[in-house]
Amino acid sequence: MNHHSLPPWWRRAGERILDTLFPPHCLGCGAAVTRAGHLCGNCVAQLQLITAPFCHRCAQPFTSRAAAGPAMTCASCAKDPPPWREGRAAMVYDDLPRRLILPLKYADRTENVRLLARYLAIAAADVMGDAPLLVPVPLHRRRLFTRRYNQAALLARALGRMTGADVLPDALERPRATPPLESAGRARRQALMRGAIGVRPGRAGAIAGRNVIVVDDVMTTGATLSACTHALLAAGAARVDVIAVARACGQQEQQ
Template sequence: MGRVMRGFGVISGPLGRFLYPPVCAGCGGAVTRAAALCAPCWSGLHFIERPYCEVLGSPFSFDLGRGFLSAEAIAEPPVFARLRAAVIYGDLAGRLVASLKYSDRTDLVPLMAGWMSRGGRELIAEAGVVVPVPLHPGRLFRRRFNQSAELARALAGHERLPFAPVSLRRIRSTRSQVGLGPQERLANVRGAFLVPPERADDIRGRRVLLVDDVFTTGATVSAAARALKRAGAAEVDVLVFARVAADAR
């Protein structure tokens, strides 16, 4: 361990910065520090700010007053209480998510989790435990890590909240949601999650902050929230890095 830490010190010190200069997390261009974005990439991110729907966190084009809900939240109230996202899913946000998920860019976790912490401040203030959306064990073995768990771990550590990475399990292997329609997505994840009886005390009576990387139609987090509520969660809020714009789904 000491040898590893000394090696890390070299890499993170002046010699390391000379040999491995920091690059933009979005485009790979030169930047002044690691885990940062260059100015053009920064301007390409659409951070979600108020006004937005108090339930689904979808941004409004003009201020309708605090507490106003979107037509979608009124017509189809979600299983979870509230959703917040740091950014709107677009080209750059998609590249960041893909780099973390498929290219082992875990160095992006502090950057992305920091933005999530800012976007989900009110949810974090009321959270009793942080739970990531789990991968099925087979997919976790192939991918080697769960990107949602790494984001949740960073959030919980920074905010000093209990972290329960194994309190929710994916008990059924499902197809990737990519390319599926809304109804297919719902059917794909129905009954896919379970809180094991031996982990129920982690959840019971607590307000759970459920963490995922991307919100598209809400099928996955809704199925996960149902399992958490069946296990006795007082309520479930959802915090994601990026959400697809309501008019793009």
């Protein structure tokens, strides 16, 4: 019998026992909290959640509703539209999201997944209609071997469980390794990612005709998400949207 098949009262009793033996701590700062897997009030207050008005293409927050304009599209996306239809992100990528996302990526802090997926579900609520197929941004096999898991795939699976959406965790592959993109600017990222991502052999049939949502942890310049989108559209996806836990804003995009 697995944990999910236990009666609700038994699971609640087990959780109370565990909380007594191992008091829950805030995932952001380590302070005591009442429920495991949550943030303390101080950390919640630090989150810059992305709410309207924001660019509907790249999730960049606007300073005001007037600045958004009738199209709700930023000047950058109006001039050079991304290949996907809609883009959403849950929060601005600053200090606290870094303390949640980087340990998930590099330090096996997979307990952060459910918390981050809850924020993803809220941010993506208006693009989750029409029975979407969730597809994570892939890792190259060498990086996957080093990390042992793909954090975007964990987020996609958790989001699928929360929303009931289908998940195809191995839809995409990264046959060509790319250097770390963190220090690359927009043009360099786009050049590095050109042709670096494709649909895995045998997966095109599951993609054709579907409304696909690409899931990632951080959206920066959009180069990786663009490469994913081009591959999915070439495989016959009816529509592609993108969602990320956090959005690098302003100067962060150039770093």
